[in-house]
Structure formats: C-alpha cells, structure tokens
Amino acid sequence: xxxxxxxxxxxxxxxxxxxxxxxxxxxxxxxxxxxxxxxxxxxxxxxxxxxxxxxxxxxxxxxxxxxxxxxxxxxxxxxxxxxxxxxxxxxxxxxxxxxxxxxxxxxxxxxxxxxxxxxxxxxxxxxxxxxxxxxxxxxxxxxxxxxxxxxxxxxxxxxxxxxxxxxxxxxxxxxxxxxxxxxxxxxxxxxxxxxxxxxxxxxxxxxxxxxxxxxxxxxxxxxxxxxxxxxxxxxxxxxxxxxxxxxxxxxxxxxxxxxxxxxxxxxxxxxxxxxxxxxxxxxxxxxxxxxxxxxxxxxxxxxxxxxxxxxxxxxxxxxxxxxxxxxxxxxxxxxxxxxxxxxxxxxxxxxxxxxxxxxxxxxxxxxxxxxxxxxxxxxxxxxxxxxxxxxxxxxxxxxxxxxxxxxxxxxxxxxxxxxxxxxxxxxxxxxxxxxxxxxxxxxxxx
Amino acid sequence: xxxxxxxxxxxxxxxxxxxxxxxxxxxxxxxxxxxxxxxxxxxxxxxxxxxxxxxxxxxxxxxxxxxxxxxxxxxxxxxxxxxxxxxxxxxxxxxxxxxxxxxxxxxxxxxxxxxxxxxxxxxxxxxxxxxxxxxxxxxxxxxxxxxxxxxxxxxxxxxxxxxxxxxxxxxxxxxxxxxxxxxxxxxxxxxxxxxxxxxxxxxxxxxxxxxxxxxxxxxxxxxxxxxxxxxxxxxxxxxxxxxxxxxxxxxxxxxxxxxxxxxxxxxxxxxxxxxxxxxxxxxxxxxxxxxxxxxxxxxxxxxxxxxxxxxxxxxxxxxxxxxxxxxxxxxxxxxxxxxxxxxxxxxxxxxxxxxxxxxxxxxxxxxxxxxxxxxxxxxxxxxxxxxxxxxxxxxxxxxxxxxxxxxxxxxxxxxxxxxxxxxxxxxxxxxxxxxxxxxxxxxxxxxxxxxxx
Numbered sequence: 001x002x003x004x005x006x007x008x009x010x011x012x013x014x015x016x017x018x019x020x021x022x023x024x025x026x027x028x029x030x031x032x033x034x035x036x037x038x039x040x041x042x043x044x045x046x047x048x049x050x051x052x053x054x055x056x057x058x059x060x061x062x063x064x065x066x067x068x069x070x071x072x073x074x075x076x077x078x079x080x081x082x083x084x085x086x087x088x089x090x091x092x093x094x095x096x097x098x099x100x101x102x103x104x105x106x107x108x109x110x111x112x113x114x115x116x117x118x119x120x121x122x123x124x125x126x127x128x129x130x131x132x133x134x135x136x137x138x139x140x141x142x143x144x145x146x147x148x149x150x151x152x153x154x155x156x157x158x159x160x161x162x163x164x165x166x167x168x169x170x171x172x173x174x175x176x177x178x179x180x181x182x183x184x185x186x187x188x189x190x191x192x193x194x195x196x197x198x199x200x201x202x203x204x205x206x207x208x209x210x211x212x213x214x215x216x217x218x219x220x221x222x223x224x225x226x227x228x229x230x231x232x233x234x235x236x237x238x239x240x241x242x243x244x245x246x247x248x249x250x251x252x253x254x255x256x257x258x259x260x261x262x263x264x265x266x267x268x269x270x271x272x273x274x275x276x277x278x279x280x281x282x283x284x285x286x287x288x289x290x291x292x293x294x295x296x297x298x299x300x301x302x303x304x305x306x307x308x309x310x311x312x313x314x315x316x317x318x319x320x321x322x323x324x325x326x327x328x329x330x331x332x333x334x335x336x337x338x339x340x341x342x343x344x345x346x347x348x349x350x351x352x353x354x355x356x357x358x359x360x361x362x363x364x365x366x367x368x369x370x371x372x373x374x375x376x377x378x379x380x381x382x383x384x385x386x387x388x389x390x391x392x393x394x395x396x397x398x399x400x401x402x403x404x405x406x407x408x409x410x411x412x413x414x415x416x417x418x419x420x421x422x423x424x425x426x427x428x429x430x431x432x433x434x435x436x437x438x439x440x441x442x443x444x445x446x
Numbered sequence: 447x448x449x450x451x452x453x454x455x456x457x458x459x460x461x462x463x464x465x466x467x468x469x470x471x472x473x474x475x476x477x478x479x480x481x482x483x484x485x486x487x488x489x490x491x492x493x494x495x496x497x498x499x500x501x502x503x504x505x506x507x508x509x510x511x512x513x514x515x516x517x518x519x520x521x522x523x524x525x526x527x528x529x530x531x532x533x534x535x536x537x538x539x540x541x542x543x544x545x546x547x548x549x550x551x552x553x554x555x556x557x558x559x560x561x562x563x564x565x566x567x568x569x570x571x572x573x574x575x576x577x578x579x580x581x582x583x584x585x586x587x588x589x590x591x592x593x594x595x596x597x598x599x600x601x602x603x604x605x606x607x608x609x610x611x612x613x614x615x616x617x618x619x620x621x622x623x624x625x626x627x628x629x630x631x632x633x634x635x636x637x638x639x640x641x642x643x644x645x646x647x648x649x650x651x652x653x654x655x656x657x658x659x660x661x662x663x664x665x666x667x668x669x670x671x672x673x674x675x676x677x678x679x680x681x682x683x684x685x686x687x688x689x690x691x692x693x694x695x696x697x698x699x700x701x702x703x704x705x706x707x708x709x710x711x712x713x714x715x716x717x718x719x720x721x722x723x724x725x726x727x728x729x730x731x732x733x734x735x736x737x738x739x740x741x742x743x744x745x746x747x748x749x750x751x752x753x754x755x756x757x758x759x760x761x762x763x764x765x766x767x768x769x770x771x772x773x774x775x776x777x778x779x780x781x782x783x784x785x786x787x788x789x790x791x792x793x794x795x796x797x798x799x800x801x802x803x804x805x806x807x808x809x810x811x812x813x814x815x816x817x818x819x820x821x822x823x824x825x826x827x828x829x830x831x832x833x834x835x836x837x838x839x840x841x842x843x844x845x846x847x848x849x850x851x852x853x854x855x856x857x858x859x860x861x862x863x864x865x866x867x868x869x870x871x872x873x874x875x876x877x878x879x880x881x882x883x884x885x886x887x888x889x890x891x892x893x894x895x896x897x898x899x
Binding site: 161211239240241242243246247249250253254255256257258260263276277278429 | 687750
C-alpha cells in the first residue's frame, strides 16, 4: 500500500533523476496531528469586502498570524481570497492578481481558500458570470499549486455570513491538515445553522457514531479518526469479517456489530444496538461498499444486483429506519461514501458508478428530511486511495490512477476519514446535501 | 462497576420461584462469543489453546465494549492441556483487551469444563462475591501435548539430581529404546483402557439404539446448525478466526443416505450390530468459547442485554468402572435430581440442549428417561421420568455438526441457548426455560437450567 515511487523521488539519486526527466515529484502532504498548529505560517486575507474584515478578525481570535496586506518575501501559510462581492467579471482581476503576487511565498503544504457566493438564476448575468468565473479560476489555480499546497473554495448561499458556524468550520477544515487530499473543491454552506466545537481537537466528543464496513481500509480509518475526535463507536461489518472488526473495535474502544447491511432488518438492528448501549444514535457513516467490475456486455444479475443492493439500496433502507426512529432525532448526521467513479464514470464499473451516483442523488434528496431535525446528510467521493483494494490494481493502471491528480499521489484512508469527521461535526450542520471529493483534484470528472 | 453494585443484592433480584434460590440475586447471561470450531488438523492446526481462548475473549470484549474493563473473574479451562499452560486463563486475560487487573482461574472437568465454569461463576455472582464474570473453555486436539514415556521422564529427573559423572552414566544406562517413543494423548479411560467411543458402544447396544435413529439425530444436527447460520442466528455469537467463519465440521448438504453409507468405527466387535460411525460421532475438534455473566445491576449499569438467568445446576457421576452404568450416562441421573429440586418436569422445559458426544449418547439418555423400569429402580421415581419433545431438542444444532472442542462445548451451548430462550420469552410473553446436559469423561455429567429474562 506504500507509494514507493513517491519515496524514491524525494532523496538522492531518485530526486535528481526525476528532476532531470521532468517526472512527477509528489510532495509529502501536511496531514493533521492532534495538537499541531492549524497552519504553518501567517494567513493573508485578501479582499475588501465586509466578510474579508470579519474573517480576518475571526482568524485573529484563533490566535493565527493574520495579514491584510502581503509582506514581501514572507512565507505564508495560507491565502484567503474573499470574492463574495464581485458583481461583474471585471471585478475578479484586482483581488486575484494581488493574491497572485503572493503565490510564490506560499509555504509547502500551504492553502488558498476562496470565499464567494453561488451563481444563480436570480443573479444579473454579469454577477452570475463573475461568480461562476471563480469556479474555473480556483480549479485551475489548484492545478498550478505545488509542494502539497491546495486550493479550495467556500460558497456561501444567500443570507449566510462568512462568519457563520459552518463557513468557519469549512475554513478551519481547508486550512488544517485534515483536508490534505482535498484539492480544487468547493463546499457550499447553505444555512447559518451549526454549533462551533467547544474543543476543536475533540469536535465529536460525546457523539455516538456507527461506521459500516469498519473492519478494514477506509472504514477502519474512519473508526480511528472519529474515535480520535471523541466519538463513541459502533462498528459494523459482515459476520465473515468479524475478526478484523473485533480488532478495530478493541483498538478504538467501541463495540463490534456483525451484520450484513443488506438484510431487511439491518436498520432496526443498528438502532436496537445503539439504543440498548447508548440510548441514542448521532452519526451514521455509510462506508460499506463492494465492487463487482465487469464490462456491461458481460454484466450479469448477481454482479449488478449485489453492488446496487449493498452500495445504495441498503443505505436507503437504513436511512429510512433511522429517520423513523426516535433515537435519531438530536441533530442527526449521515455521511455516505460515494466515489469519483460515480461522477466521472469508470470503464468496467457501470454497476458501481450507478450505485455511487445513486448515493449522491440520495444525499441531495434526503437533505430536507435531515434538516427537519436539525441534521444533515452529505457524501464524500474518494478518488484514488491507497488501500488493500487499490493495491490489487495492476501496476501500470495503479500508477496512472495515483499520478493523474494535482497532488500526483494517491490519498490515504485517513484523508477520507478526516473529511467524514468534518461533515459529521455539529459545526458543519449548515452544510447539507453536498458531495465533497477527496481526490487530490483527480483529472477525470468534474 | 460500583462497590454499591456488589452489596445491593436486594429482594427485587430474588426473582421468580424457579429463577434460583430465594434470597440470592440473579446471575444473568449477557451474551457470548466463540470462534468457529475447526476439525482437528485443519484451520487451527497451528493455533494453541492460548491463541484460541484469547481470540474468543477478544471477540467477546469487542462485542460488548469491555475494553479495559476489570471483570470480577474469568474462569476457563482446557481438557488437553500443556503443562506450560498452568495459568492458561490468566494468560489469555493478559493477552486480551480486558483490564490487566482482571483475575482468572483455570478449571478442568473433562468435557463438562465449560459448563462448570458457568455454574461456578454464576454462583459467585449470586452470592454477591463478584458482579461480572467471563466463563469459557478451549481445546485443541491439533496442538495436543505429546509427553515422553515414564521411563524417559524418570531418567531425566534423576539426571537433574545426579552430581557425578558415574552417577549420570549409570542413570543413562537404564534407558531402553522403547522409552524414547513419545506418548500421544488418548481418550481412553485410565481405569478401563476403553476409548470413549468403545464405552458408548456398550451403552448403545444396551439401550438398543438403532443406526437409523443415530443417523437421523446427526442429520438433524447438521440441518439445524445450517438453518441457524442461514437465519443469521450466530451473527452475534461467533467471531471468525484464521479464515474460518463457520464451523468447519458442518455439512449443510449431508443426507440420511450419505450418513447411511459410512462404516462403523466403534463397537466393531459387535459385528453386524455395530452402529456408531464417523457421521454420528463427534470428530476431534479445535475451538474456544466464552460467555459473559453478570449481576442484573452490573448489566444494567453497563447498558448490556440480559438474555437469561442461570437458575440452578447439578453434577452427577456413575460407576462405569464396574459396568453399573454407561460412561456417559451421568446426566441421566443429574437431570431428575435438578428437576425435582426446582419442582419441574420435562414438560416444563422449552428447549433441551443435550450435548451430542455421540448421537447414541443423546438417544441412550432419552431412552433411559422413557424407561419405566429404569425410572423406578435407578431414578427412584414412580415410573419413567418422561419424554423429551424432539422438536425442542438441540434446535440450533449441536456437537455432531458443530464439532466438540471438549472444554469449549459448554460455552457454545450456554450462549446459544440463552439467546434462543430470550427470543422465545419475548415471543411468548412468558419466561422460557432451557435445560443443558453435558456428559464427561470419568463417568461424570453436569446439567443446568436457564430461564429467559
């Protein structure tokens, strides 16, 4: 599962050869460790809007070193670009080119974060053009950044302030090492709801969370990350994976629930377990999924139906049970694992991509149902992640999968887990019905 | 776990008339965990008793979230046991996710070991000595101890005491080639030299148990176990181990026809009357099981389920050495004594779990209970003890299908029965009762009654 190439091109001969040949030299990403500083240097807040001022004041209260104007040759941890007041495409140039002058000072692992408003049909054509323009700008900038730096954006719906709980939570997420493999992406904050975390190192303290498919890979990483963030865990996997599940459960001091999630009563079993042991359930992470790859011409009933059944139908059925349960009522959160295959498509994965795109559709349509209880539902779409599963992909295909993104490397299971933990936190309650990619800005798809 | 919890054995915990001795609090079964049982020499061939018991324990800890918990006491044992495993259970606790401050002891009562750990620990809970306990058992027929001959052993010990070279040479001179052959463990009874199977063959013939009846019992065992797996019954009773997710001995596709083709392996001196085959006898098996026991207050304080209470238990032994009774017939005597003490009859039992050492053991037991003469003369009753409703017998399969790692069988039965009783009690809206019967080497047997909560 280790990326030997990435290790090779960082030292001695390997580094020189890679440099001379112009081969990709993937950077070591800055990943979150509890207790580490949020960002590695001063934060430049660029822009003249009221939101820019408010954000700068807020970041100061986080004990960050904040700059409203660039200091020449000072290394920057991040550049925040407030573009929320652009009214026509001509308005983009000044703030963007001012920020551009500081790009060379961005430290390795640095961050660029735009703050903007969504383009909508209600806008004047010029305003919509300016707002939509930010999309293309940011995604291109993210592809230019090097040294493990990333560029992402926060899109604030009408009426949502840049200092709303979820806007700040998104900003903290993008600035931190938690978003190491999230690149070229936008998070839309649709409402002002959300409670700032009392302890930013334990944002899930006191929460009861279920993780399906928790015996290994991304699921086990999600369990470890949610545990680190303070959640109490119920770990679900098929009975046949029970030994690995038990090992993870004992590691994170949770309980193991051996359960085939495609059973009709899976939702009831999960609620029953949570109710018995903890009296309630706060967070449901749908991670369990399978692949049964085959070209469509060779697809059969069992390969199609098992993938659809486990990857999407089971989630729908479990969510239905959860939403009907009195034990899932206090700011309930659901986070589903989708896939970039469901966005861009993937040869040989018609069944899998249908199921994962289905997850995204489900998430959007379920958002109002969760919002009714002060809750939220979102999806995370991983790109190429280094797991046992991707380690079995043939070498050449695997190398292409790894390198074809802005960060020139595969993500780690923890990268997916960090994003899920963020979306599961109460601070992120204003983010609802969204799909967030964790793909290092994979070249395929949107 | 609070100190208060230990001393609040109030009258509210005394329970119903059959739920134990009045004045004592209840000992409840929270649940269990075992690893799938494997035929000897297969999936667990390289696993030690310590490995398997630790795995079963860790699965239990994971199921119920007992990490770092200081359990009142853990008791387990093995029948085939290495001398290095003198503290087997404590070592398993130390290797597990439990608190290292959890005390443990080993117990050994042949095949009744597992059930006896349940009984002993339940009694401690009832007395208020402990609030929580894990009972268990493990056996490996694959990793069995192989010992040196008595002659070689004496030479080695004498050598260690010798002081001079001539003494050592003189001691070595006593060695004979035959002393160098290792001794593998057998299941032969020390006082009769007969294996368990040969003993049962005598009993089988005595009670005229037919080959067809034995094969039918074996068939039902496989069928019931397979159906239980199919229904997901074992989802919260078993944790896979070493690539095995189901009992390796289970033959879901077996048939009466297939069983009928097997040749007799025991009682061959009976000629055409030999009825006991590899199909209707349990194979040598590796495996481990655990059961979580608690006081009601401990289970409540930990938000854990309460499946059933351990009501009462009885041990018995028979004089098989002089042929008065069959080696495995002790439960025949223990059950009537237990039922009488509890004021119950066979008709009051919703589920029977009679360990299938051999199909013929179960059938001989049932035959003895149905026999008027035996009831009067041997059990001291007015007539026959009664009949066991076959639809209530070993409903989720038993040892013929699952296999029988000697000391692990008791835990397997108790956890499964407690779950079955709990479901039955919920359905019927009244407590459901179950009877466990386990026969053991040395002419012993332990039986117990559980009642759903």
